[in-house]
Amino acid sequence: SSLSKLLLWNEERSVLDEDGNVREVLCHQSDYVSMCLMNEGLDPEKKTPAATTSDWHNCLKLGYDVRERRYPDWMSELLGAAVGPRGEDGAPSGDAPADPMSVLPARVVSPGEPFGVLSNAVATRHGMSSNVVLVGGTTDSNAAFLAAAGARPEYGTAVTSLGSTLAIKMLSRTFVEDASRGAYSHRFP
Numbered sequence: 001s002s003l004s005k006l007l008l009w010n011e012e013r014s015v016l017d018e019d020g021n022v023r024e025v026l027c028h029q030s031d032y033v034s035m036c037l038m039n040e041g042l043d044p045e046k047k048t049p050a051a052t053t054s055d056w057h058n059c060l061k062l063g064y065d066v067r068e069r070r071y072p073d074w075m076s077e078l079l080g081a082a083v084g085p086r087g088e089d090g091a092p093s094g095d096a097p098a099d100p101m102s103v104l105p106a107r108v109v110s111p112g113e114p115f116g117v118l119s120n121a122v123a124t125r126h127g128m129s130s131n132v133v134l135v136g137g138t139t140d141s142n143a144a145f146l147a148a149a150g151a152r153p154e155y156g157t158a159v160t161s162l163g164s165t166l167a168i169k170m171l172s173r174t175f176v177e178d179a180s181r182g183a184y185s186h187r188f189p
Contacts (some may be wrong), residue, residue, distance in 0.1 A: 055136035141167035
């Protein structure tokens, strides 16, 4: 999951600088591409990381609660304990950021929801309109479901797709979650 990757990433190199300020934030591949398109690329020398916008589907495996449309309370505790500068012995020094959630995407939108526009510099460089609207994305298996099932699938429609994993998706009115079997529900707009 992206949450476990964030925790391991922080173990290898703290996401905070020596003053306890967040220097790196988690973003998914589509989030990174969107930030580059809106911000004329990203400047690695910036002292403050760019704000990240992501979507429900990519944030689900990060721990985002798709029913409540927010990060659950336990994430703040977990990140507060895990994220922070390390002493010479590798143990946390206790200087966690004021808001440990600031290492996560700051805004989570519905797939397809507009959240920004192409920067003028990027539009000019590539001969595109600066009115291009960027929208929330989705994961590969959800995109496969939507492509195969059509724009208005009926409840009970199921699709199997093979991408980075074998995924079985079925549109249902019932929320399904069983961690012991790897079953979980996405939220569709």
